[in-house]
Amino acid sequence: MKNRLIIFLLSLFLFIPSIKAEDKDFKIPNLKEIHKNIRNYNSHLYYPYLIKRFLNNDTTFTLKELRHLYLGYSFQEGYNPYRVNKHPEEIMKLYSQPTHTAAECDTIIDYAIRLLDNFPFDLRQMHLLAYAYKTKGDKEKAQIWTTKMRQLLEAIRSTGDGKSPETAWYVINSTHEYDIINSIGYKADKYVFVEPNYDFIEVSENPDKTEGFYFNVSRMLKEYERKYKEN
Numbered sequence: 001m002k003n004r005l006i007i008f009l010l011s012l013f014l015f016i017p018s019i020k021a022e023d024k025d026f027k028i029p030n031l032k033e034i035h036k037n038i039r040n041y042n043s044h045l046y047y048p049y050l051i052k053r054f055l056n057n058d059t060t061f062t063l064k065e066l067r068h069l070y071l072g073y074s075f076q077e078g079y080n081p082y083r084v085n086k087h088p089e090e091i092m093k094l095y096s097q098p099t100h101t102a103a104e105c106d107t108i109i110d111y112a113i114r115l116l117d118n119f120p121f122d123l124r125q126m127h128l129l130a131y132a133y134k135t136k137g138d139k140e141k142a143q144i145w146t147t148k149m150r151q152l153l154e155a156i157r158s159t160g161d162g163k164s165p166e167t168a169w170y171v172i173n174s175t176h177e178y179d180i181i182n183s184i185g186y187k188a189d190k191y192v193f194v195e196p197n198y199d200f201i202e203v204s205e206n207p208d209k210t211e212g213f214y215f216n217v218s219r220m221l222k223e224y225e226r227k228y229k230e231n
Contacts, residue, residue, distance in 0.1 A: 081220035162213035
């Protein structure tokens with residue numbers, strides 16, 4: 001069942017227009033500046049304003065706003081860098097099926113919305129929402145969630161090129177590392193932590209002989225240390 005689940009989740013990326021694997025115009029984020037901007041009540045980058053727009057399915061964000069939305073979440077008190085969702089057996093069975101009825105799609109939708117209430121940037125649940133709405137024939141809602149997914153992926157991709165620790169992609173959740181890799185056509189194979197703040201994800205053999213990609217997890221490590229690590 002686990003293998004079928006993985007195949008099903010990966011197939012959901014077919015609903016996202018392909019993203020180029022080359023990042024020429026990335027900009028390494030200034031986290032101090034982002035932290036300052038999202039606390040400025042008079043700024044359009046004020047975090048409560050950004051997250052309200054996102055939760056209301058506003059898809060008119062600029063890239064700068066998206067970067068503040070995504071990375072700024074890691075400065076919110078409710079942020080849990082290593083949040084793990086343990087899915088009930090009923091949901092796991094649904095995920096392992098190759099096709100779904102309208103009623104089953106409703107169950108997938110309800111469950112996804114519940115999880116997104118806890119972590120609004122759960123890309124895999126967004127994938128499932130897009131899939132379920134598309135399967136039900138609700139093209140408008142499917143497109144909204146596809147756009148939200150793509151915008152968040154673009155925000156992450158804009159932070160680097162993943163080719164070295166110095167140009168690593170910034171992520172606030174470890175699952176996003178695999179989501180990025182899948183979205184650009186690679187298959188994750190092995191994880192290695194690189195001191196002091198990087199994950200290196202090795203990828204399976206591929207035509208361009210890419211060995212893997214680097215991710216900057218500094219915000220995850222810092223918040224885990226601050227909030228959760230026992231003294």
